[in-house]
Amino acid sequence: MVMFAIIPYLALSAALDPLAPIIAGQLHMSAQTMSLGSGLGNAAYALGTVLAVQLGLHLPQRRMLLAYAALLVVGSVLTAVAQNAAMFIAGHTVQGLATSMLLIAAVPPLAIGYPRERLHTTVMIMNMGIFGAVALGPFIGGLQADADAWRPLFWIVTAVAVLALLLVVLTFEDAPPANPDAPRDLPAIALAAAGSLAAFLGASELTSHSFLDVEVIAPLLGGLALIAGLIVYQYRAAQPLLMVREMLTSAIPVAGVVTALFAAAASVSATALTASVLSETYGPVRVGLLFLPELGGAVIAAGVFGLVIARRSLHYLPLVGMILLAAGILVFRLGMPDSQPLALLGSALTGLALGATVAPALFVAGFSLPSASLPRVFAVVELLRAVAAFMIAPIFAHFAATVTGDLNEGTNIALWIGLGLALAGAALGVTIYALSGARPQTPDLDTFLAGQRPAWYSPPLLSRLRRSHDLDDLDVALPVPESVD
Incomplete structure (x- = not known):
């Protein structure tokens, strides 16, 4: 059920690039309008992570899962039968919103709802399905583009969404709201909505504007400021909707989030840009x-x-995943613009890297907090990862196309930047562990799955550095003993 619910939008996101000109031509859209539709879908995906947490607190969770799955079917049908730009963009936006809400509502119960011995298979299939769909997207999109058609793929996606809805119905067991007495955090929803919409709309305008044009820079920076404001607001709130304070003050969750964000940002240069040059x-x-x-x-x-x-x-x-990602980007760089063997090797390394980085980092962060908080942990990570992955893509593409006026040379520069991001993400993760006194531990999955406590101990962020500073202050404050004859 979870795989059928999440895969359609993720596969489409990876398959759209070769199909975009065909869709735009048949629906009489400009390239800018097509980019705007992708931006709205990604903004809805980012918003859905926060909205699903709020709805899960106050409404029956399994009934909401049924509503999200039905919403995914509606969005998929709209895109498949679209006769104009408005229908296509509306359907794609609904798909993005429904997918992230299904992710937050369905994945955490899947991860903690089975006995310990099932967890190995669960995470393996989930990771394989999600990143397998993303990896398969370019090939599926290429097949449809070569056939000069796009609707068959969207009807297949619709059929998968219908199967997801059917499985939600067949596995339905009513469940009460998680915490109906929790406050309704409307400011958090408003900040997430406005920030995501502004940031992704600004990035989508890069199709027809330069980076410093007001149509780009104003919403882009304004949206990022609103998302940063959401994080600060949740950190300081007495009863926050998201577990920002617990995550940002604990070493291992911070390392996991940093790794996931840098992996998402760096992988853009390894896939989308390389594909554009190869095309x-x-x-x-x-x-x-x-x-x-x-x-x-x-x-x-x-x-x-x-x-x-x-x-x-x-x-x-x-x-290990970040190191493999750096290696994959380096191989892509060496293989530009048309070395097929190096492209094959680079894509294999990138697939290994993404499968070893994002989902493991998510669980590294989640295991550091009680299992009941897993939906809110996933929501924070997915919100930030969506911004890092989906918003960076058009920025990198614009940079590669305009920085030198030559796509090949610009892509090579962007790949070097991606390589730096991968290495920086790896170095930051190790540094956070070292300066906080964190150490690798075997997770206590029995107590974690029982909801008794986190799977391992995560020390306060930078605690070793702060302890050293406190000792220095103590030495200064202590009186110096007088010498004794």
Whole structure:
């Protein structure tokens, strides 16, 4: 049920690039309007992570899951039958909103609703399904683009959404609201909505404007400021909707969030930009085939994730993933503009990296807090990851196309930046562990799944550094003893 609910939008997001000109031509949209539709879908995805937490507190959770799945079907049908730009954009926006709400409502119960021995298989299939869909997207999009058609793919997505709805109905067990006495945090919803909408609309305007044009820079910076304001507001709130304070004051969750964000930002340069350069030389099917090893890498990484989920080595997996991501970006850089063997190797390394980084980092953060807080942990991480991944993509694409006037040279520069982001993310994660006194531990999954306490101990953020500073202050405050003859 979870896989069928989440995969359609994620696969479409990865498959849209080669299909965008065909869709825009048949629905009489400009490239800017098509970009605007993608931006609205991504903004809705970011908003849905926060909105689902609020609705889950006050409304029966399983009934809301039924509503989200039905909403996904409605959005999928709208896009498949779209006759104009308005129908397509509305349907894609509804798809983004429903997918993130399903993610927050369905994934945490899936992760903690089974006995410990099932968790290995659960996370393996979930990781394989999510990142496998993303990896398969370019190939599927290339096949449809080569056939000069797009509606068959969208009808297949609709059929998958219908299957998700059917499984929600067949597995329905009514459940009460999580906490009906919790306050309704309307300011948090408003900040998430306004911030996501402004930031993604600003980024989508890069299709027809320069970065410093007011149509781009004003909403982009304003939206990021509102999202930052949401984080600060939730950190200081007495009864916050999201677990920002608990996450940002604890070392291991911060390291996990930082790793996920840097991986999302860096991977953009390794996939979308490289695909755009390769499409100058090869057709859409060939480009899709060059990225097909990414699927194999994602499957292998999912298997490794399932093996280490209950072991101390789980802490090391995101670090290994960041190193593999850096290696993949470097291989892409060396293979530009048209080396097929290096493109195949780079895509395989990138698939391994994404499967070993984002989901493991999510669980590293989640295991550091009580299991009951998992939906709110996932919401924070997915909100920030959506901003890092979906908003960075058009910025990198614009940079590559305009920084030198030559797409190949601009992409090479962007790849170097992506390589720096991957290495910086790995270094920051290790530094946070070291300066906080955090250490890899074997998760106590029995007590975590029982809701008794976190799976391991996470020390306060930078506690070792602060302890050293406090000792220095203590030395200054102590009186110096007089010498004794």
